Amino acid sequence: MDLIDIGANLTHESFRQDFDDVLARATAHGVGRMVVTGASREGSEHALALAKASGGRLFATAGVHPHHAIDYDDATDALLRAWGSEPEVRAIGETGLDYNRNYSPREVQREVFERQLAIAADLGKPVFLHQRDAHHDFLAILTRYRDRLPAAVVHCFTDTGEALRDYLALDCHIGITGWICDERRGAHLRELVGSIPADRLMLETDAPYLLPRTVRPLPKDRRNEPMYLAHIRDEVARDRGETAAVLTESTVRTSERFFGL
Secondary structure, three states, X not given: OOEEEEEEOOOOHHHOOOHHHHHXXXXXXXXXXEEEOOOOHHHHHHHHHHHHOOOOOEEEEEOOOHHHHHHOOHHHHHHHXXXXXXXXXXXXXXXXXXOOOOOOOHHHXXXXXXXXXXXXXXXXXXXXXXXXXXXXXXXXXXXXXXXXXXXXEEOOOOOOHHHHHHHHHOOOEEEEOHHHHOOOOOHHHHHHHHHOOHHHEEEOOOOOOOOOOOOOOOOOOOOOOHHHHHHHHHHHHHXXXXXXXXXXXXXXXXXXXXXXX
């Protein structure tokens, strides 16, 4: 059974020169379908275009990352509503809060986060969520909308056990990346991942970011690709005391249900 990468930034400029080869390598390494992350107005449009041209292999999200919240306006809102209605777009986001870098003012981030949650609620689409150093505000806003949303995934989860329990209590899904393969900063995730129910756990590379440190040899450019998803699968399976085959099947089925694949 081929894996599903639920979060790959394939619109990133680093993939422009060898995009077809990236997809071919993913196939050769057992990654079948991928969800291309839309994280800006331009990126969401590009993600949708890639999905439309893929023959059913790629799907897309449409959203504005909190880093770009300052650029969000009524025209962007209207475009996200239009793109979110396209069959290739399977979730609204990447949206949420990021208080670590504060590229956009926090009050603007919160407003834009709510506007995108409202789009998802109106369209009946799941949400693809980002949270960094903003758990309290993020949870408060998400809680207000959660019963209007069909599903929600906290992508690239790297937070605490308390945060994980809060998200699971809200019936959220959890996306795990190559962060768990980092022995320096991912050790706590190796302890937490076993407490995520199988029907709430999904896998993602977040390519080209977060290259798993278990990849050998490491590519010279340190660019992550969907082809490396199996390294994340293997680490998560080991930490959960499961076989790779069991984890593959459970995460694929969960991803299919979440994104309607």
